Amino acid sequence: MSDDDITLTAGDAEATVRPGHGARIGGLRVGGLELLRQGDRFGCFPMVPWCGRIREGRFRDGATVHQMPLNSPPHAIHGTARDGVWKTARVSENEAVLTYDLGEPWPYPGRITQVVALSEDALTLSMAVETYDSSFPAQIGWHPWFNRTLDGQDVRLDFTPAWQEERGGDHLPTGRRIDPLPGPWDDCFGMPGGVGVTLTWPERLELEVTSPEEWVVVYDEQEAAVCVEPQTGPPDGLNTCPRLVTPLEPLEATTTWSWRRL
Template sequence: MSSSEENVRLTAGDAELTVDPAHGCRISSLRIGGVELLRQGERYGCFPMVPWCGRTGNGRFRNGDATHQLPLNPPPHALHGTGRDVSWHTAHTDGAQAAFYYDLAEPWPYPGRVTQTFELTEDALTLGLAVETYGDSFPAQAGWHPWFLRDIGGRDAVLSFDAAWQEERGADHLPTGRRIDPAPGPWDDCFGMPDGVEVTLTWPQWLELTVKSRSEWVVVYDEQEAAVCVEPQSGPPNGLNTTPRLVTPIDPLEITSTWSWVRL
């Protein structure tokens, strides 16, 4: 298919999801009962973080004997991968399900393919990301960066989660390697949930939305007034260096997340 992909709209019951493959295969809109849940704008919605999540320190990572330099998109680090900056191809769409892909290329130094899937039901959205290699093994990460609106109809979102630890954040915004007891917010921090990510956003007297993933890492970012970000990911920030997960020809990286909601 051409790279000038059109938006894809999925519906199930009164839930409506819009995916914009041409702009990083991000979710540009999620509406429930006609009410928008995601912050609007070309940088927002919900974008995939791939092939790394959060900050990679000084934009450098090692793979065996090779050291690679990534572009410093918020200096001095490389942030949130390249997948959000490229056009994806639509592989399949069918009412309430869709799949998209793009091939890894410069500035990422290894060839491979990334696939993202969406499955919408009346009360849940299931997201999937997979990273495959076309040759050499390489470390990679994958996850999602949703911007949930803080205020919906005059209701301020209440955030609730129970983490086993918080990654101590250094002055350079990278984890120091120390695990500390979870501290009060506001946060731009990574938390560990060894039994799987589970974070709840509640807009009182309207909706409770729960973000789950079998992964054990989540970044919570709520320092902006407009939105609250709950980011399940396959490893911590700077994880290409500290906790590398190798993608090999027989072992792709796969991560899923489910957002489920109930009316209050």
């Protein structure tokens, strides 16, 4: 199938999926309100096969050290799949299934599958990383850019993490867990019971970002948008908290954004 943009609809909700632009969600409209910041860098993109920054672009797998391109010097950031052209495997009115084959500069063969499912009151994103060859460490995450202001109302964030990863001067976790600090944030938080973050635009919309995963990065240092990023491990997690993909065990993750009118 082609890599043209896909429009999913359910009730008065509409999502645009862009296979040719990293399988990102290019837009999500609810009752005519656009929830995601627009532009080629924004929307919501998958972070895979790693999330956030890798320190100096290097990660170790056993005795082998791999070097990734430094696309956010001095680090590598947000994986490689967001820059690729994905294939559309299946589309219906409210669901799209996309695939991407891993290749250079990532050193291991593998396949990523993302399912985008829209209902009248929720968007669910599911992703799997599979290999039929060598095992390798990987991460899965999503990086949505939610508009800070909807119809004249500024967003309010509400979440209760168990801890915050102390952030070093290089924007990477130091390895220490600290009590959560007030924002603004560009920080990783631990939520062992699963991610749950509520965004409220008063008198307009309440949206809850949930995931069974226990890590979330919250970024609200820009005027135009806030980011709530569920992921399977912390930044630099290929080195500090690796999850192994094997021929018998894919890495799988999911997140749901559910909303209600206010």
